[in-house]
Structures are given as C-alpha cells and as structure tokens.
Amino acid sequence: MAARRPQLVAQPVTFTPYASSRPCSARCRFCSETLADGGAHAAGLRPRADYFDRLRAALAALRGLPLSYSLSGLETTDDAAWMLAMLDALQEHAGRSPVENSVLYSNGAGFAGSVGGRLIERLHGFGLDWIELSRHHFAAGANQAIMRFRDGQTIAAQACFEDTLAQLSRQLVVKLVCIVQQGGVADLASLKAYLDWAAQQGVGAVILREFSQLGPTYRDNVTARYIASARVAMDDLLAACLADPEFTAHSRLRHATSGYYFWNVVLDFRGMEITFEASDYTRMHHRHDSGRVYKLVFHANGNLCSGWDPRRNVLLGTEPAPAHVTLMRASRSTNEGPRP
Numbered sequence: 001m002a003a004r005r006p007q008l009v010a011q012p013v014t015f016t017p018y019a020s021s022r023p024c025s026a027r028c029r030f031c032s033e034t035l036a037d038g039g040a041h042a043a044g045l046r047p048r049a050d051y052f053d054r055l056r057a058a059l060a061a062l063r064g065l066p067l068s069y070s071l072s073g074l075e076t077t078d079d080a081a082w083m084l085a086m087l088d089a090l091q092e093h094a095g096r097s098p099v100e101n102s103v104l105y106s107n108g109a110g111f112a113g114s115v116g117g118r119l120i121e122r123l124h125g126f127g128l129d130w131i132e133l134s135r136h137h138f139a140a141g142a143n144q145a146i147m148r149f150r151d152g153q154t155i156a157a158q159a160c161f162e163d164t165l166a167q168l169s170r171q172l173v174v175k176l177v178c179i180v181q182q183g184g185v186a187d188l189a190s191l192k193a194y195l196d197w198a199a200q201q202g203v204g205a206v207i208l209r210e211f212s213q214l215g216p217t218y219r220d221n222v223t224a225r226y227i228a229s230a231r232v233a234m235d236d237l238l239a240a241c242l243a244d245p246e247f248t249a250h251s252r253l254r255h256a257t258s259g260y261y262f263w264n265v266v267l268d269f270r271g272m273e274i275t276f277e278a279s280d281y282t283r284m285h286h287r288h289d290s291g292r293v294y295k296l297v298f299h300a301n302g303n304l305c306s307g308w309d310p311r312r313n314v315l316l317g318t319e320p321a322p323a324h325v326t327l328m329r330a331s332r333s334t335n336e337g338p339r340p
C-alpha cells in the first residue's frame with residue numbers, strides 16, 4: 001500500500017457535488033463546461049449506481065474538516081430525485097461535521113416545473129444560505145439569446161421567471177447573477193435598467209460577473225470565440241458607474257476582496273447589494289495544481305478531486321488510482337470565488 005501523503009487544505013474550502021446527472025436545461029453561449037483546456041470533462045459523466053455510497057464515503061473521509069457547500073456543476077434542479085438524494089447526504093454530513101454555509105447556483109429551470117415547490121421547501125429545510133440565480137438580461141428575448149434554454153423550459157419566459165423568482169424569494173435569499181456581455185448588460189444604461197428591474201422584483205442582491213480570463217491553455221473553440229467577442233471588462237463597467245453622479249449619489253462601498261483567482265467590489269446601491277466581480281482561470285488552475293487544496297469537487301465518476309477535472313488531482317477514487325492522502329487544515333485564506 002502506498003504511503004499516505006499529507007495535503008494542506010486552504011480554509012475555508014468549498015465542497016461541490018458536481019451536478020451532471022443529465023444535460024443542462026440551458027446551453028449558455030459562454031458555458032465554461034463547453035470550453036476545452038485539454039482536461040477531462042466532468043459534464044459528460046453520469047452518476048453510477050453506487051454514486052450515493054461513494055458520495056457518503058467521500059464526505060466521511062472529510063469528517064472534521066470545515067466545509068462550505070457550493071452546489072453547482074450543470075443544473076442541479078434539472079433532476080429533482082438526484083438533487084433531493086444529494087441534499088440528504090449533505091445534510092447527514094452537516095449533522096456530524098462542521099459546515100459553514102451553503103450556496104446553490106441555478107438557472108431556475110427545475111423550480112419552474114411541477115416539483116418546484118417541493119425543491120424550494122427542501123432547500124429551506126436544508127438551511128441553504130442563499131441561491132445565486134442566473135438571468136443575464138431583464139428581457140426574456142435577450143436573455144434567451146444568451147442562455148438558450150431548451151424547448152419546453154418554461155423558465156425562459158418572462159412571466160414564468162418572475163413568478164419563480166417571487167416564489168423562491170418567499171423562502172430563500174436570492175441573489176441574481178448577471179454575466180455582463182455584449183447583447184446583454186454591457187454598459188451603464190443597460191446595467192441601470194437591469195438594477196431597476198431587479199428592484200421591481202424585490203431582489204436584494206445582484207452579482208455582476210465578467211467572463212473569466214481564459215489564458216493560453218484553452219483551445220480556440222466556439223465558446224472561447226464567443227467569450228472573446230462578447231467580453232465586457234468589469235473594471236470598465238465599474239469605472240463607468242463610479243463616474244456617474246446619479247449612481248455615486250446612491251452608492252456606498254461595503255467591501256472589496258482579492259481571492260485566490262478573483263477580485264470583487266461590493267457596493268450598496270439604493271439598499272441593494274451589488275457585486276462587481278472578475279476572475280482568471282489561469283490563476284485558478286495554477287492554484288489547483290499547487291499541491292495545496294483550494295477546492296473539493298465530487299464528480300459523477302466517484303472521484304473526490306481538488307479541482308474541476310474528474311481525473312486530475314484525485315484525492316479519493318479509482319480513476320486513475322489516486323495517491324493516498326491525509327487532509328490537513330492550512331491557515332485561512334480568501335478562498336471564496338466566482339466559479340462555484
């Protein structure tokens with residue numbers, strides 16, 4: 001048997017049970033799951049029969065290590081049965097081991113379906129801290145040109161999205177996520193219109209994100225070309241806001257963060273929390289390959305990895321056979337980030 005190799009884990013560290021039990025209900029033009037950096041794709045893996053046994057085994061191996069749950073991957077709500085079973089496993093673990101907070105990243109599709117109410121109830125009972133709900137434009141047509149929900153996904157329609165948002169907001173804290181881009185929110189005028197719409201919906205927080213910087217390891221494919229052509233620089237958008245007398249008259253700095261591969265600036269604007277955020281995948285990969293654990297992802301192949309590649313930096317699993325590791329806490333660092 002191989003000797004156990006200690007691994008330092010940056011604190012706080014997020015744990016993601018990567019949702020990939022079925023293809024995503026949307027096909028966002030910028031989706032990072034369709035970028036090609038030479039690594040294996042987590043999105044194409046489907047859970048096997050022993051998935052939940054292996055998820056529980058991975059969580060048992062992490063017992064005692066403080067975690068935050070970051071529920072993402074493809075669309076978690078697309079498969080209600082998988083989602084509910086996954087939440088059961090995570091809640092069991094939280095009863096035995098410290099879990100600091102939990103966030104769900106969603107396009108909202110499953111909440112608009114027949115079991116939407118049940119999913120919302122379950123998340124409320126789970127103690128979810130907040131949901132980051134993606135909507136990249138305030139008008140359904142422009143949003144659909146970006147998100148491209150599949151046929152039959154009712155969340156694509158304006159009224160359905162707004163009703164679902166209201167239903168979610170009654171039981172959960174909702175933060176709207178808008179990836180800024182040409183054709184969507186791209187300048188001060190469209191940003192103000194988005195914020196007006198969000199305020200009309202009673203939303204208390206909006207997160208504005210720039211496409212992550214990709215770097216040279218990413219192949220020139222259709223997604224990378226879209227990102228290159230539609231990119232809106234977050235620092236330009238923030239500068240435009242700060243140069244606008246109407247915006248600055250009603251805004252106040254809450255805080256700014258420099259994370260392990262991102263930065264953000266959080267403002268209060270007319271009582272709404274607005275986050276301006278940008279990130280860099282080259283820095284993220286560099287950190288994930290550094291030998292220190294910054295991120296924990298449980299993939300559908302049963303591997304617990306310290307990154308998004310289901311066959312790389314494997315801490316526990318069988319594909320390929322991993323080194324035996326012991327997880328140890330490192331000192332706290334700023335380790336929350338825009339890619340969940």
Ligand code: SF4
Pocket residue numbers: 024025026027028030031032033073074075106107134147
């Ligand atoms: S909702 Fe998320 S996972 Fe689905 S296509 Fe859009 S970015 Fe990708």
